[in-house]
Structures are given as structure tokens and as C-alpha cells.
Amino acid sequence: MTMIPAFPMESRFLRACARRKVDTVPVWFMRQAGRYLPGYRALRAKHSILEIAKTPELACEATLEPIRKFPLDAAIIFADILLPLEAMGLRVRFSPAPEIDRPIRGPSDLKRLASRPEADSLFFVGEAIRLVRRELDGKVPLIGFAGAPFTLASYMIEGGPSRDFLRTKALMRESPGAWRSLLDRIVRVTLSYLRMQKASGAQAIQLFDSWAGALSPEDYRRHILPATKRLFSGLKGLGAPLIYFGSGASGFLEDFARAGSDVVGVDWRIDIAEAFRRLPGKAVQGNLDPALLLAPAPVLKKAARQILRQASGRRGFVFNLGHGILPQTPPDNVRRLAEWVHQYGGGRRK
Numbered sequence: 571m572t573m574i575p576a577f578p579m580e581s582r583f584l585r586a587c588a589r590r591k592v593d594t595v596p597v598w599f600m601r602q603a604g605r606y607l608p609g610y611r612a613l614r615a616k617h618s619i620l621e622i623a624k625t626p627e628l629a630c631e632a633t634l635e636p637i638r639k640f641p642l643d644a645a646i647i648f649a650d651i652l653l654p655l656e657a658m659g660l661r662v663r664f665s666p667a668p669e670i671d672r673p674i675r676g677p678s679d680l681k682r683l684a685s686r687p688e689a690d691s692l693f694f695v696g697e698a699i700r701l702v703r704r705e706l707d708g709k710v711p712l713i714g715f716a717g718a719p720f721t722l723a724s725y726m727i728e729g730g731p732s733r734d735f736l737r738t739k740a741l742m743r744e745s746p747g748a749w750r751s752l753l754d755r756i757v758r759v760t761l762s763y764l765r766m767q768k769a770s771g772a773q774a775i776q777l778f779d780s781w782a783g784a785l786s787p788e789d790y791r792r793h794i795l796p797a798t799k800r801l802f803s804g805l806k807g808l809g810a811p812l813i814y815f816g817s818g819a820s821g822f823l824e825d826f827a828r829a830g831s832d833v834v835g836v837d838w839r840i841d842i843a844e845a846f847r848r849l850p851g852k853a854v855q856g857n858l859d860p861a862l863l864l865a866p867a868p869v870l871k872k873a874a875r876q877i878l879r880q881a882s883g884r885r886g887f888v889f890n891l892g893h894g895i896l897p898q899t900p901p902d903n904v905r906r907l908a909e910w911v912h913q914y915g916g917g918r919r920k
């Protein structure tokens with residue numbers, strides 16, 4: 571009897587997401603299309619982040635630079651997790667850290683948000699995806715992405731990066747009705763945005779919960795998990811593997827996984843072997859400390875091999891970092907790391 575594969579494309583990356591056999595471990599890097607690359611820096615000398623994201627030809631160029639230079643197994647569309655905030659009625663500026671005009675500070679601010687936000691205004695991301703798919707011509711699959719509800723809510727409330735998330739936690743714990751209504755709107759616009767990305771050609775979908783580690787397990791379960799679950803269940807059946815990345819979430823990894831993704835992305839605060847033990851039935855993505863990409867080659871190689879050893883013999887491993895590539899990263903180390911993953915990840919057939 572022939573099994574119908576969950577995700578039809580025969581790439582190493584998509585096979586690993588579906589926990590199928592691969593010839594060697596697939597690798598891509600979060601923020602692989604960023605400031606450590608000379609081509610991207612040249613692009614940024616002439617254009618703002620928003621101009622690049624909103625001009626499909628430029629977004630396509632930024633997306634493809636790391637694919638042309640390094641042996642990566644997936645591309646990720648150039649965009650930003652904060653773009654949907656504009657569809658919801660907020661103004662975002664990048665300088666280059668994001669700044670949100672008139673953030674949501676209390677229940678009455680919700681009235682300023684679009685009542686039925688739709689992602690139509692983000693059509694340029696769909697166009698960029700179509701263009702990238704044409705240029706890639708099947709070489710590697712393309713990942714679409716969005717911010718997860720908690721991480722997006724934190725930007726909407728804090729107005730930018732935050733260390734303590736005090737305003738976010740206050741709204742979450744003290745105004746539960748407003749909190750639910752905010753997450754509800756985020757889920758709705760994100761669903762429409764990600765379905766549009768899939769329809770435009772995205773072959774996998776990643777949700778970035780970059781600041782989930784600010785939460786206690788109880789807060790995650792009570793205030794976040796229901797919204798994240800609704801989001802993933804609305805994406806199931808699209809035919810694209812769903813990846814849920816969280817930074818600092820290993821203290822509540824089982825609850826994090828209950829959100830419903832196919833692949834769970836973990837950071838370096840947990841051993842990859844332990845992540846596999848705690849995530850039965852899931853593929854696992856991660857988890858090299860991005861600071862190691864700044865280390866001398868032998869140190870980097872040793873750390874990468876250690877992760878590969880821990881994951882060896884497991885189906886469903888995607889090599890990545892535990893968070894995004896740092897701007898100071900030497901591009902040569904990125905190439906070396908990708909090559910080593912392929913070289914040492916294929917030792918035993920998985």
C-alpha cells in the first residue's frame with residue numbers, strides 16, 4: 571500500500587518536517603537573510619526595511635542571497651513579524667528596532683484597532699513569495715512566517731522591544747477580557763495572512779514566539795495556549811508543515827507543543843536529545859547558540875557535531891540555530907556550518 575505523504579514535496583527539509591527518512595540532516599538558519607550579509611547591507615544602504623519588504627523584487631533579492639551563497643535546505647521569505655500590525659491599524663517604524671505609534675495600553679485602546687482585520691493589505695508578501703518560488707525553481711522549499719500571538723501582542727502593547735514585558739503582563743493578568751479580544755484579533759489576521767502566504771506558494775509555515783520565555787508555564791497555559799491552538803488548528807490541512815519556534819520555552823515545552831505544530835523549534839537552553847524525549851511524535855528544529863557562529867572554526871565544529879550526535883538516529887531533525895543569526899556573524903562560518911551539518915549529519919541513514 572502506498573502512503574500518501576503528508577507534505578508532497580520531496581525535499582530533505584520537508585521530508586524531515588514530516589519525520590520521513592532523509593539522506594542527511596537538513597539545515598537553514600533563522601534570520602539567514604539579514605545584516606551579516608554584504609548584499610543585504612548594500613540593499614539597506616539604499617532602502618529601508620519596509621521598502622525592501624514591500625517591493626517584491628527587493629524582498630526576492632534579500633531572500634535569495636543566502637541561498638545563492640550557502641548550501642541551505644530552505645529559504646525564508648524576507649518580511650517582518652510586525653507587518654500585520656499595519657493591517658490591524660497600527661503604525662510601525664523600523665529604526666532599525668521597531669517602534670509602534672500609540673501602542674495598546676488599555677481596554678479602551680482596542681477601539682482603535684481595525685474591527686475585522688484582513689491581510690489583503692499585505693498582498694506584497696504574496697507577490698514576493700510568487701517571485702521567489704519562480705526564481706528558486708524547485709531548488710529548495712520556501713518558508714512563510716508570522717509572529718505568534720504572545721510575541722505580537724507584546725510589541726503592540728510595549729510599543730517596541732522590551733526586557734520585562736511589564737505592560738504586557740499587566741494587561742494579560744488584569745484585563746482578561748481585553749487580552750482575549752486582542753489575541754482574538756491577532757489570530758484572525760494571522761490566519762488570513764498565513765493562508766495567503768500558503769496560497770501564494772509558501773511550502774512550510776513558521777510561527778515565531780521569540781519572547782515566550784518571558785512567561786511562566788501557568789501563564790502560557792492559561793493566557794496564551796488557547797489562542798495559539800486556534801491558530802494552528804486553522805492552519806492544519808493546508809498541506810504545509812507547521813513549525814512553532816519558541817525562545818526560552820523549554821520550561822513548558824510539553825504545553826508549547828500542545829499548540830499543535832508538526833515541528834517544534836527549541837533554543838540552546840535544552841539539549842536536543844532531551845527535546846526529542848519530551849516531544850514524542852514531533853519533529854524538532856534547533857538549536858545551536860548563535861554566539862557560536864562567532865567562535866573559531868574548531869569550537870563551532872565541535873558544538874555542531876555534539877548536536878548532530880544527540881539527534882543521530884532520530885527521524886525529524888532540522889538543524890537550525892536556537893535564535894536568529896547575529897549581525898556580527900562572519901558569512902564564512904555560515905557556509906562552514908551548513909557544510910558540516912550535511913557532512914556529519916548523514917553518517918547513519920535516518
Ligand code: 1CP
Pocket residue numbers: 600601602603604605614619646647648649650651652664666667668715730731732778780893894
Ligand atoms: O533575516 C531574515 O531571515 C529575513 C526576514 C526577517 C525575519 C524572519 C526579518 C527582517 N524579521 C524577521 C522576524 C522577526 N522580526 C522576529 C522573529 C525572529 C527573532 O526573534 O529574531 C522579530 C522578534 C522581529 C522584530 C524585529 N524586526 C526586530 C527585533 C526587535 C527586538 O525586539 O529585539 C528588529 C531589529 C527588526 C528589524 C528587522 N527585520 C528584519 C531584519 C533583517 C531586521 C534587522 C534590521 C535591519 O535590516 O537593519
